[in-house]
Amino acid sequence: MPHRYFTTEISDGTATLRGADAHHLARVMRARLGDTVILCDGNAVEYTATITGFGDECVEFRVEPGYPSAAEPSVEVTLLAGYPKQDKLEQIIKHGVELGAAHIVPFFSRYCVAAPKKEEQKNERYNRIAAEAAKQCGRGVLPDVALPLPNFGAVCRTFAQYDLVLFCYECGGAPLRDPLAAAKPADGEKLKIAIVTGAEGGFAAEEAEMAAKAGARTVGLGPRILRCETAPLAVLASVMTLTGNLE
Amino acid sequence: MPHRYFTTEISDGTATLRGADAHHLARVMRARLGDTVILCDGNAVEYTATITGFGDECVEFRVEPGYPSAAEPSVEVTLLAGYPKQDKLEQIIKHGVELGAAHIVPFFSRYCVAAPKKEEQKNERYNRIAAEAAKQCGRGVLPDVALPLPNFGAVCRTFAQYDLVLFCYECGGAPLRDPLAAAKPADGEKLKIAIVTGAEGGFAAEEAEMAAKAGARTVGLGPRILRCETAPLAVLASVMTLTGNLE
Missing domain, CATH: 2.40.240.20 (Hypothetical PUA domain-like; domain 1)
Known part of the structure; x- marks a missing residue:
């Protein structure tokens, strides 16, 4: 190639x-x-x-x-990921780009453990990681990494931009396939999906309520507890599978 | 918990x-x-x-x-993963266990780049990583990591153990969902699925032919090129999604 x-x-x-x-x-x-x-x-x-x-x-x-470009999925997926510790955000970016994410938006929430500094410098590096992954895996767009949103309220205020928001909650919810089957894109547009996953500490019950009120669909990921760097990639692979974009 | x-x-x-x-x-x-x-x-x-x-x-x-145990999937999945460089095998083990793999079998193949040493000591560490992941994510069995198989012929000789072998080939193949929908377990048993993915160098054309002759179904993972540590986890998430084990 x-x-x-x-x-x-x-x-x-x-x-x-x-x-x-x-x-x-x-x-x-x-x-x-x-x-x-x-x-x-x-x-x-x-x-x-x-x-x-x-x-x-x-x-x-x-x-x-x-x-x-033949490599772009038929859906436009934004990964909203709770800010994790260590280099896990880099893993989420790298593998998320391979699996077809269009945008990656880290955020802080109630039980978030990481307290990183120098976010603007880090954001430059994160965007370079995304661009490298895009080149390596053959993407047709350059996925972008946003500066982190400061709290979960700010996350919820972005939900109106999407046709479907999947809030992945450790306490369970609907099977992913149900809201996905029901979602419809705006005429002539790609279906815009947001996947929201937590950091190591998970979500507070109030945050889950806030997400549901803001229009998110609460989904469960099965009985095994996925690490915070595994969940976004598993859900992304799952969404791509169910929409025919991993075949 | x-x-x-x-x-x-x-x-x-x-x-x-x-x-x-x-x-x-x-x-x-x-x-x-x-x-x-x-x-x-x-x-x-x-x-x-x-x-x-x-x-x-x-x-x-x-x-x-x-x-x-409520956490065990309804299918028994073995990940056969081409031996990768650096710590990628550890990532595959850790996240593979979370996503429900029952067995992990590394192997060497024609274009495999890694040439690791002291495999028995490493295998002990790999099994400890699998056990830690199993405890953390709430598994009901202890997934095991085998010593690496020396070549792709040895990999193909294990295929008869499974109800379905998914050979993930960078040159493409059937959508994963097709062979999965057609597979049937032995009476009263869990469906035994093997997922075969390559190391960094991918597979030789002869290896793809050998796999097909040995009964594997060649499947494609879409137009984006997945890294060798991403592919097994994406396919595993996909298999778990399609069999209702990620919800």
């Missing part, structure tokens, strides 16, 4: 790659004139591109007509 | 816990006479147990009548 890079500078049959990606292609991969790569505009359109020149910190290409 | 320990020494309304678990309960958890824990016999039967005494390196209990 040829290497894949994201760039927005694609027009009239030519394209330019700059910065770290240009360095990677030119220096690390030692690409030559005439080599081909896949360029992706980040909006699920891909181009076969042939290198026509190396500039100062940039690579120039001739591109063939674009074609839709 | 009370703490959970595995012991086979349960009979006539009493039980004994020994070794590291007894130390953990008595010293680390500072348990007292009259405290209750869940004891599990490793065969999916659980007991509510009250501490009646602390011995030399052991804890004694009075146990109530046993009841079937």
